[in-house]
Amino acid sequence: MIKRIKHLAIAVADLDVAVDGYKALLGVDNPRRYDWEQGQSREAHFDWGEVELQLCQSTVPDGRFAQHIARSGEGLQHVCLEVDDIEASIAKAVEAGAELKPCKACDTVGPHAHSEGWVAFLAGQAVPGLEVEFMQVYKDGERPAEVATGV
Numbered sequence: 001m002i003k004r005i006k007h008l009a010i011a012v013a014d015l016d017v018a019v020d021g022y023k024a025l026l027g028v029d030n031p032r033r034y035d036w037e038q039g040q041s042r043e044a045h046f047d048w049g050e051v052e053l054q055l056c057q058s059t060v061p062d063g064r065f066a067q068h069i070a071r072s073g074e075g076l077q078h079v080c081l082e083v084d085d086i087e088a089s090i091a092k093a094v095e096a097g098a099e100l101k102p103c104k105a106c107d108t109v110g111p112h113a114h115s116e117g118w119v120a121f122l123a124g125q126a127v128p129g130l131e132v133e134f135m136q137v138y139k140d141g142e143r144p145a146e147v148a149t150g151v
């Protein structure tokens with residue numbers, strides 16, 4: 001079952017310019033900044049009401065956010081939906097015709113450990129107009145020791 005929108009990942013060409021715009025126009029304050037080597041991205045995360053916005057800039061020319069910008073321009077790259085049970089959510093989506101795709105940061109298909117929870121990505125636009133990530137957020141003590149924190 002989907003609990004809420006966890007975050008919106010927004011592909012931007014220049015993280016610093018984008019952060020300045022969000023600060024000036026939307027009044028966001030104190031974004032949490034990350035240089036994520038594994039994800040080949042620079043990111044700024046901030047809370048916007050009950051949803052986290054993640055501004056994401058590729059650090060390599062062929063990175064996933066640069067590819068998105070080349071295809072569609074700057075904008076929403078994916079929506080992350082927090083779910084109670086990632087296996088059940090995947091099964092329901094696959095039963096309805098969706099397919100899974102590899103995580104661009106890990107090259108793993110299906111549910112796998114990430115910094116904030118277990119994640120999996122649907123291929124293409126399984127839901128018209130949206131790239132979808134499912135995340136089952138870790139409960140206290142569930143984060144695997146080998147998983148990096150911070151992004």
